[in-house]
Amino acid sequence: xxxxxxxxxxxxxxxxxxxxxxxxxxxxxxxxxxxVQDIVAMTxxxxxxxxxxxxxxxxxxxxxxDAALDxxxxxxxxxxxxxxxxxxxxxxxxMPVVTQANGPAARGRKEAS
Numbered sequence: 001x002x003x004x005x006x007x008x009x010x011x012x013x014x015x016x017x018x019x020x021x022x023x024x025x026x027x028x029x030x031x032x033x034x035x036v037q038d039i040v041a042m043t044x045x046x047x048x049x050x051x052x053x054x055x056x057x058x059x060x061x062x063x064x065x066d067a068a069l070d071x072x073x074x075x076x077x078x079x080x081x082x083x084x085x086x087x088x089x090x091x092x093x094x095m096p097v098v099t100q101a102n103g104p105a106a107r108g109r110k111e112a113s
Contacts (some may be wrong), residue, residue, distance in 0.1 A: 002046040002079045003032035006058055010077075013056040014041040015049070025081055029060050044068055 006012065014029050016022040026041045035037075038085060040052055050071045057076045061068050069078055085094075 002077075003029065003060070006033045006036050006077065008035040008037070010036055011038045011051050011055060011099055012036050012040070012058040012059040012060060013068075013072075014039060014060045014067040015053075015065045017044045018062075019043050021062055024058075025060070025062050028081060032059045033060075 012029065012033065014022070014026050016025045022041055022043060026039070029036075029039055029041075036058075040056070042049055042052055044065045044067060046052070049068060053068065053076075056073065056076055058079065059068060059072045060079045060081050062081050063074045066080070072078065
């Protein structure tokens, strides 16, 4: 909800602690703040981090990358991105598999010991 409320004219920085998570984080920013056009993405150890954050109105940071806030603009909106599964996907995709695995056929099976 915080990403959806970002001003469309805002300049956003996306900061991840791990390079491998940066694509997921950036995709999440673009999905939930699709109306924001000016987005830069970097890792916490990027040598240009301080320069990049100098004019950003919004800092979206992954859990563990909160050190980026030390160099963010004092009035910048700060949003921690916590990646959690979509409850709809859990209901639609995971629960049928779990329910099926715990069904009568699974209960009737005996495991070797």
